[in-house]
Amino acid sequence: MAQPTTDDPASAAAAGATEATGATSGPATAAVIAHAPVQGRQRMRDGTELLLRTWQPDPGRFAEPLGSVLLVHGLAEHAGRYQHVADLLCGLGLRVRAFDLRGHGASGGARMVADHPDIYLEDLAEVYDAALRGWNELPILLGHSMGGLIAARFATARVRQVRALVLSSPALALRLSQPMLALHRVLLTLAPRLRVPNPIDPRHLSHDPAMVAAYRTDPLVQTTITASVLESFIRGMAQSQADAARLEAPMLMLVGGADRVVDPAGSRSFFDNAPPDLREEVWYPHGYHEIFNEAQPLRGEVFAALSDWLKRHLHPSASPPA
Template structure:
């Protein structure tokens, strides 16, 4: 269960949290420097993308901890070091339900509403949590969110066939690591990472196909300040989905930072773009959430 945490610049504390169905998820937790921040200024729940794991985000956690925020990330079920069959889900809403349980445990532990930051599929999961009002949150940050995909008619036909006949059958993951970042080292590290999954199932793809239109339809219901960080050259997800979500959300709540040349993993882009993206993230947090010393949002009892 959640408990200890690691400071920024150190290896994260690793704990496990049991979901209602018995599946145990790995949690990684970082804390800001207690000399600078005796009390953290807030909590970020970080949700990673399809096939990867939360251990790929130490530089993002370090930036957030440098702003005085504690960070908790989990490996999605069937991913990384979490339990559950690899890349198989019991139903299309399970990732949102798991995030709600992670949220509840964090609120109990720290008595404050969290900021939720999701990348790619994690962005879709985070957007669903917020727009469907599954749980109240302090703010929402979406990095290259999977709010639209480019899927051919042939791929859709194959998906429907597999979903009907073999929803748990794992097939090769179509993600091309060369399209993640302009930095070739990112592609190399992704391909050689033993915790990155190389397959996908029709059941997992269905979480996208059901979740994306619902998140878009619910965008007007957004209640928390929201930042989208979007790579205009993304070929893993369709960045047009981020534009549609931004346009559908309340104008006074939703802001978008668009990086024309950015590929999918904008937190892992080649410099100087990576630095520009991280600066946009930290600048938005400072302006909107008072992480340089402003008030925290306390959870309602």
């Protein structure tokens, strides 16, 4: 892995664009960042470089971090939109690493293309391995939407051991009509890398107009999708649901009941099949998809639930496997 740097041009542009649009606004505003990330790049086995951001808790408050978080963002967005989430986690004594998925944000790779259905899972494993070597402790895995699907798949397939799992509006089911599935199969056969308009309607992401506007104007948000990426969803959702009972780590699910981007019924099904002694869920009946970016007071309620759960699970970290 390349040494973290703050002078990478693409990284600096990504951070600047995000701050300029206000996409990081939340408990910490875009103008005042409590914990500035250190940026770097990690080269995957196939040569693709992913942009990484690492946030550290205040050493004046925490002599050593109480734990580590790997954060996986959602479809078409990028990790720079999670500054306010990183601030919250750092305030709890956790260090945080997030990366732009391949083909997203300031990472390399063909835009919105998945060379095979498990490519995002493999990338997460490489980021995990590098983090484990540096931190020597099992991380908490936090994923939103598509990132929640990747995280759920990672944990239930037991790709690597994790300390805990947090899923925010995970993409564990989609509302796909038969005509849409038929078109998908045609594109997957004939043009799997063809970019078509992304069906996400920004109005359905949050009840906060400022967040919707920031998403619309963020130059790093992708506006297309390909059949190859959708296929990674379809296969990953089915396998995650089938493997839910194999979960080995404590899990918190934060779900918006009014989500129109993914089908929240998938979260219900996954939760119901996960081990009862490991699962917790907070359901927000009126919440839209991006619950970390919801209008107040709901956003504050979501952050409070996340903080409370993490505090209860911040016991001494498990040692990494030998």
